[in-house]
Amino acid sequence: MLRTEVEVRDRISDLPDSLLLHILSFLPAKEAVATCLLSKRWRPLWPSLATLDLTRQDFRRLKFFQQFVDKMLKFVDLKSVKKCVLRLSYYEYFRPQKISRWINVMMSNKVEHLELHMMPGKGDFELPSSVFTANNIKVLKLSGATGVLWLISTVTVGTLSHVNLPLLEVLHLKDVKFPDVRSLGMLLSACALLKHLAITDLHGKFNCSLDIGRLNHLVTADVPQFVLPLKVFSNATFLRFHLHHWLLVKVTSDIPTFYNLTHLEFTYYSSDWNTTLKYLHSCPKLEIVVIREFFCSEMLESTTIDVPQCVSSSLKEFHLSGYQGKNGDFDLARFIMKNAMVLRIISIRRAFGSKATWKNRNLKRISTCPISLMNCKLLLG
Amino acid sequence: MSSSVEAITVLSSDGDEFKITVSAAKLSKPLNWMLEDVCFSDDCDEVPTIEVNSKTLVKVIEYCEKHAPRANSGASDSDAEELKKWDIEFMKMDVKDILFHILMAANYLHMEGLYDLACQTAADLMKGMTVSQIRKIFHIKNDFSSEEQEQLRRQHPGCSFD
Numbered sequence: 432m433l434r435t436e437v438e439v440r441d442r443i444s445d446l447p448d449s450l451l452l453h454i455l456s457f458l459p460a461k462e463a464v465a466t467c468l469l470s471k472r473w474r475p476l477w478p479s480l481a482t483l484d485l486t487r488q489d490f491r492r493l494k495f496f497q498q499f500v501d502k503m504l505k506f507v508d509l510k511s512v513k514k515c516v517l518r519l520s521y522y523e524y525f526r527p528q529k530i531s532r533w534i535n536v537m538m539s540n541k542v543e544h545l546e547l548h549m550m551p552g553k554g555d556f557e558l559p560s561s562v563f564t565a566n567n568i569k570v571l572k573l574s575g576a577t578g579v580l581w582l583i584s585t586v587t588v589g590t591l592s593h594v595n596l597p598l599l600e601v602l603h604l605k606d607v608k609f610p611d612v613r614s615l616g617m618l619l620s621a622c623a624l625l626k627h628l629a630i631t632d633l634h635g636k637f638n639c640s641l642d643i644g645r646l647n648h649l650v651t652a653d654v655p656q657f658v659l660p661l662k663v664f665s666n667a668t669f670l671r672f673h674l675h676h677w678l679l680v681k682v683t684s685d686i687p688t689f690y691n692l693t694h695l696e697f698t699y700y701s702s703d704w705n706t707t708l709k710y711l712h713s714c715p716k717l718e719i720v721v722i723r724e725f726f727c728s729e730m731l732e733s734t735t736i737d738v739p740q741c742v743s744s745s746l747k748e749f750h751l752s753g754y755q756g757k758n759g760d761f762d763l764a765r766f767i768m769k770n771a772m773v774l775r776i777i778s779i780r781r782a783f784g785s786k787a788t789w790k791n792r793n794l795k796r797i798s799t800c801p802i803s804l805m806n807c808k809l810l811l812g
Numbered sequence: 813m814s815s816s817v818e819a820i821t822v823l824s825s826d827g828d829e830f831k832i833t834v835s836a837a838k839l840s841k842p843l844n845w846m847l848e849d850v851c852f853s854d855d856c857d858e859v860p861t862i863e864v865n866s867k868t869l870v871k872v873i874e875y876c877e878k879h880a881p882r883a884n885s886g887a888s889d890s891d892a893e894e895l896k897k898w899d900i901e902f903m904k905m906d907v908k909d910i911l912f913h914i915l916m917a918a919n920y921l922h923m924e925g926l927y928d929l930a931c932q933t934a935a936d937l938m939k940g941m942t943v944s945q946i947r948k949i950f951h952i953k954n955d956f957s958s959e960e961q962e963q964l965r966r967q968h969p970g971c972s973f974d
């Protein structure tokens with residue numbers, strides 16, 4: 432009998448408010464509010480929610496969603512809200528003024544984390560300026576979306592007159608439209624404490640190159656290649672350059688020294704040995720290198736060049752994809768295998784569409800290269 | 813504390829003895845303070861008690877030992893991925909019995925990682941459930957009068973009691 436009594440005890444309701452509220456912060460706002468119907472213990476909790484996850488898809492009808500958000504923003508204690516997530520669908524008509532008003536209410540208090548995600552559809556949404564003058568914000572994630580038939584909904588940044596984001600540490604931009612390159616520069620220069628930057632698919636007129644200084648606190652960056660000058664990232668430890676979908680002005684800049692960089696990824700259309708070596712010479716602590724689509728037919732006289740410091744002393748992993756077995760690719764792989772003294776893994780993936788016989792042929796050729804250390808793994812595929 | 817000590821002994825609230833490595837104990841702030849203050853050498857008689865029952869303490873120590881290497885040295889992405897899978901397996905436990913105790917223990921021992929993981933697990937049990945289903949899962953008693961229910965229903969037209 433005693434055992435049954437213990438089992439049916441409502442233990443979760445004995446937990447302190449702070450703990451119950453933390454559980455609710457992992458639920459969509461709609462479900463978090465609905466817990467007020469559970470019992471008297473749960474009824475007063477939701478107005479103190481720290482996270483508002485407001486998603487259009489959680490509601491059957493647009494009208495219900497709008498009413499719900501209006502009500503939330505009216506009754507919730509905004510002083511306790513730290514994180515707001517707004518996911519909208521643009522297949523439907525949202526009055527931009529309404530969304531702006533919601534965002535302005537969210538930004539009026541001490542929100543530290545704001546995410547605005549548009550679902551695929553058509554139409555752009557221009558952000559209210561309150562987003563760019565938020566003293567407390569630490570995390571800002573803005574994303575538009577690409578839908579069927581390449582219909583793009585962007586989150587649009589208007590002409591900026593004043594930006595003040597003194598505490599911002601994380602900035603993610605996807606399908607975001609800027610009026611010009613100057614506005615992007617203004618935004619980035621205003622984030623003095625930025626640690627993590629991720630940019631995919633920028634839109635707008637980028638008809639001149641950008642001149643901004645180094646982001647002194649930057650740790651990781653995942654950004655389009657050639658859009659920003661390299662010195663912006665020179666403090667980072669992790670750097671991934673990806674190819675941009677849209678044609679932008681290619682920024683050519685000097686390669687600064689990346690004193691902290693341990694992880695570098697980049698994509699080549701075509702390149703030459705000089706550039707590759709310059710990169711390696713500029714990153715003295717590099718441990719992991721990932722190079723995609725290295726098409727290089729130029730041969731290398733490896734006996735005549737200086738081995739970069741990172742190759743001989745710190746490089747642990749080297750990954751090359753899009754390998755075609757041309758002279759340049761082969762020389763690069765051979766150069767690394769010969770000179771990397773602490774290498775653990777070298778992986779070489781064949782170019783898309785190359786024939787199945789590729790592996791056998793190249794396996795023989797690559798495996799004849801001298802590997803500097805016996806405990807280095809060679810992966811071919 | 814001498815640096816030669818690699819594991820310490822603690823008592824559960826049921827009075828059972830457990831060993832925990834020093835690096836794992838550091839995941840908890842109160843345990844870390846204890847490490848700094850109390851003598852943990854073999855000839856020391858005093859064994860500190862942790863106000864967590866034996867069954868829960870076994871799980872908490874298991875979590876700490878798994879997470880300690882990563883917390884102390886930092887790890888690669890693949891390790892983080894593996895650890896995430898391990899967390900999911902770790903949290904597949906009897907709801908009524910132990911999740912509540914894990915929540916309390918993580919709160920009491922100031923273990924941020926386990927606290928988030930346990931709260932997330934509790935939230936996942938509630939996600940997509942109706943109010944009456946949640947009541948059933950956690951044995952929550954509906955203590956509203958019919959008038960109060962009526963009033964709440966009017967205030968929250970989108971939500972349903974069923």
